[in-house]
Amino acid sequence: MSSSVAPQLTIEVGVLVERSKGASRWADVIWRPTGILTGVPDTPAWSKLSDDGERATFYAGVAEIALYRSEAGNYRENLLVEAPLLWVVLHPAVGDPPFGPPTVTADPAEGEAWAGTPEVTVDSVPMPDTIREQVAAFVAEHHVEQAFSKRKRDRADPEALARRAPQGHGQKP
Numbered sequence: 033m034s035s036s037v038a039p040q041l042t043i044e045v046g047v048l049v050e051r052s053k054g055a056s057r058w059a060d061v062i063w064r065p066t067g068i069l070t071g072v073p074d075t076p077a078w079s080k081l082s083d084d085g086e087r088a089t090f091y092a093g094v095a096e097i098a099l100y101r102s103e104a105g106n107y108r109e110n111l112l113v114e115a116p117l118l119w120v121v122l123h124p125a126v127g128d129p130p131f132g133p134p135t136v137t138a139d140p141a142e143g144e145a146w147a148g149t150p151e152v153t154v155d156s157v158p159m160p161d162t163i164r165e166q167v168a169a170f171v172a173e174h175h176v177e178q179a180f181s182k183r184k185r186d187r188a189d190p191e192a193l194a195r196r197a198p199q200g201h202g203q204k205p
Contacts, residue, residue, distance in 0.1 A: 065120030119143025
Protein backbone atom coordinates (compact mmCIF):
# COMPACT_ATOMS: atom_id res chain seq x y z
CA MET A 33 0.00 0.00 0.00
CA SER A 34 1.88 2.98 -1.19
CA SER A 35 0.89 6.57 -1.58
CA SER A 36 1.43 8.90 -4.51
CA VAL A 37 1.91 11.72 -1.99
CA ALA A 38 5.46 12.17 -0.68
CA PRO A 39 5.86 11.44 3.04
CA GLN A 40 6.80 14.30 5.36
CA LEU A 41 9.42 12.09 7.06
CA THR A 42 11.14 8.78 6.32
CA ILE A 43 13.10 6.69 8.80
CA GLU A 44 15.55 4.10 7.46
CA VAL A 45 15.68 0.84 9.40
CA GLY A 46 17.10 -2.63 9.06
CA VAL A 47 14.77 -5.63 9.17
CA LEU A 48 15.46 -8.94 10.93
CA VAL A 49 13.70 -12.11 9.77
CA GLU A 50 13.66 -15.60 11.24
CA ARG A 51 13.38 -18.90 9.40
CA SER A 52 12.27 -21.87 11.49
CA LYS A 53 11.29 -25.44 10.72
CA GLY A 54 7.63 -25.88 9.85
CA ALA A 55 5.41 -27.55 12.43
CA SER A 56 3.14 -29.20 9.86
CA ARG A 57 3.43 -31.30 6.75
CA TRP A 58 2.17 -28.37 4.64
CA ALA A 59 5.06 -26.04 5.43
CA ASP A 60 8.72 -27.05 5.43
CA VAL A 61 9.81 -23.69 6.84
CA ILE A 62 8.14 -20.67 8.40
CA TRP A 63 9.43 -17.15 7.80
CA ARG A 64 8.51 -14.29 10.08
CA PRO A 65 9.80 -10.80 10.86
CA THR A 66 11.34 -10.65 14.33
CA GLY A 67 12.83 -7.21 14.81
CA ILE A 68 13.91 -3.81 13.60
CA LEU A 69 17.39 -2.34 13.72
CA THR A 70 17.65 1.41 14.19
CA GLY A 71 19.80 2.63 11.37
CA VAL A 72 21.16 0.52 8.55
CA PRO A 73 24.10 -1.85 9.07
CA ASP A 74 26.84 -2.26 6.49
CA THR A 75 25.73 -5.83 5.76
CA PRO A 76 24.37 -7.24 2.50
CA ALA A 77 20.65 -8.02 2.47
CA TRP A 78 19.78 -11.63 3.35
CA SER A 79 22.98 -12.20 5.27
CA LYS A 80 22.61 -15.03 7.79
CA LEU A 81 23.32 -13.69 11.27
CA SER A 82 22.79 -16.85 13.32
CA ASP A 83 21.70 -20.48 12.90
CA ASP A 84 21.21 -23.07 15.64
CA GLY A 85 19.82 -25.80 13.38
CA GLU A 86 16.20 -25.07 14.39
CA ARG A 87 16.08 -21.34 13.70
CA ALA A 88 18.12 -19.01 11.53
CA THR A 89 18.09 -15.22 11.72
CA PHE A 90 18.70 -13.10 8.63
CA TYR A 91 19.23 -9.43 7.99
CA ALA A 92 16.54 -8.94 5.31
CA GLY A 93 17.69 -5.50 4.23
CA VAL A 94 16.74 -1.85 4.42
CA ALA A 95 13.22 -0.48 4.69
CA GLU A 96 11.87 3.04 5.07
CA ILE A 97 9.15 3.92 7.53
CA ALA A 98 7.21 6.65 5.73
CA LEU A 99 5.30 9.09 7.93
CA TYR A 100 2.45 11.15 6.48
CA ARG A 101 0.78 14.14 8.11
CA SER A 102 -2.66 12.72 7.20
CA GLU A 103 -1.96 9.56 9.24
CA ALA A 104 -0.64 11.29 12.38
CA GLY A 105 -3.78 10.28 14.30
CA ASN A 106 -3.09 6.60 13.56
CA TYR A 107 0.53 6.93 14.69
CA ARG A 108 -0.71 8.64 17.86
CA GLU A 109 -3.08 5.74 18.60
CA ASN A 110 -0.16 3.32 18.14
CA LEU A 111 1.98 5.31 20.59
CA LEU A 112 -0.79 5.31 23.22
CA VAL A 113 -0.65 1.53 23.72
CA GLU A 114 1.67 0.03 26.31
CA ALA A 115 4.05 -1.40 23.70
CA PRO A 116 3.93 0.45 20.32
CA LEU A 117 4.46 -1.75 17.27
CA LEU A 118 5.77 -1.64 13.73
CA TRP A 119 4.33 -3.87 11.02
CA VAL A 120 6.78 -5.63 8.70
CA VAL A 121 5.62 -6.90 5.31
CA LEU A 122 7.61 -9.53 3.42
CA HIS A 123 6.81 -9.64 -0.31
CA PRO A 124 7.37 -13.06 -1.90
CA ALA A 125 9.96 -13.39 -4.64
CA VAL A 126 10.91 -16.22 -6.94
CA GLY A 127 14.24 -17.84 -6.06
CA ASP A 128 16.67 -17.14 -3.30
CA PRO A 129 16.14 -15.05 -1.22
CA PRO A 130 12.45 -15.93 -0.97
CA PHE A 131 11.38 -12.31 -0.34
CA GLY A 132 11.93 -8.95 -1.97
CA PRO A 133 12.70 -5.75 -0.08
CA PRO A 134 10.60 -5.51 3.10
CA THR A 135 8.03 -2.82 3.87
CA VAL A 136 7.67 -1.35 7.37
CA THR A 137 4.87 0.86 8.70
CA ALA A 138 4.01 2.50 12.02
CA ASP A 139 0.37 2.90 10.97
CA PRO A 140 -1.85 0.23 12.60
CA ALA A 141 -4.54 0.67 9.90
CA GLU A 142 -2.00 0.09 7.13
CA GLY A 143 -0.57 -2.91 9.00
CA GLU A 144 -4.06 -4.38 9.29
CA ALA A 145 -4.69 -3.76 5.59
CA TRP A 146 -1.47 -5.57 4.68
CA ALA A 147 -2.43 -8.45 6.98
CA GLY A 148 -5.53 -8.95 4.85
CA THR A 149 -3.39 -9.52 1.75
CA PRO A 150 -2.87 -13.28 1.29
CA GLU A 151 0.24 -13.04 -0.93
CA VAL A 152 2.44 -11.41 1.71
CA THR A 153 3.80 -12.32 5.13
CA VAL A 154 2.99 -9.71 7.78
CA ASP A 155 3.88 -9.59 11.45
CA SER A 156 4.19 -6.89 14.06
CA VAL A 157 7.40 -6.30 15.99
CA PRO A 158 8.17 -4.03 18.96
CA MET A 159 8.94 -0.42 18.01
CA PRO A 160 12.48 0.48 19.18
CA ASP A 161 12.65 3.46 21.56
CA THR A 162 14.61 5.69 19.15
CA ILE A 163 11.97 5.18 16.45
CA ARG A 164 9.19 5.70 18.99
CA GLU A 165 10.75 9.05 19.90
CA GLN A 166 10.93 10.10 16.22
CA VAL A 167 7.31 9.07 15.61
CA ALA A 168 6.22 10.88 18.80
CA ALA A 169 7.98 14.07 17.65
CA PHE A 170 6.28 13.75 14.25
CA VAL A 171 2.87 13.33 15.90
CA ALA A 172 3.50 16.30 18.20
CA GLU A 173 4.28 18.46 15.16
CA HIS A 174 1.59 17.25 12.76
CA HIS A 175 -1.37 15.82 14.68
CA VAL A 176 -4.46 18.04 14.73
CA GLU A 177 -7.17 16.99 17.16
CA GLN A 178 -10.50 16.61 15.39
CA ALA A 179 -13.44 17.78 17.48
CA PHE A 180 -16.21 15.21 17.57
CA SER A 181 -19.40 16.49 16.03
CA LYS A 182 -22.52 14.37 16.19
CA ARG A 183 -24.42 14.39 12.95
CA LYS A 184 -28.05 15.36 13.06
CA ARG A 185 -30.36 13.19 11.05
CA ASP A 186 -32.68 14.73 8.50
CA ARG A 187 -36.30 14.56 9.47
CA ALA A 188 -38.19 11.94 7.50
CA ASP A 189 -40.82 13.19 5.09
CA PRO A 190 -43.93 11.05 5.77
CA GLU A 191 -45.30 11.86 2.32
CA ALA A 192 -42.17 10.52 0.67
CA LEU A 193 -42.63 7.27 2.57
CA ALA A 194 -46.34 6.84 1.72
CA ARG A 195 -47.44 4.09 -0.65
CA ARG A 196 -48.58 5.25 -4.03
CA ALA A 197 -50.45 3.51 -6.81
CA PRO A 198 -48.24 2.60 -9.76
CA GLN A 199 -48.27 5.15 -12.55
CA GLY A 200 -51.00 4.53 -15.11
CA HIS A 201 -52.83 1.88 -13.04
CA GLY A 202 -56.22 2.42 -11.50
CA GLN A 203 -56.70 5.76 -13.24
CA LYS A 204 -59.72 6.37 -15.49
CA PRO A 205 -58.98 7.35 -19.08
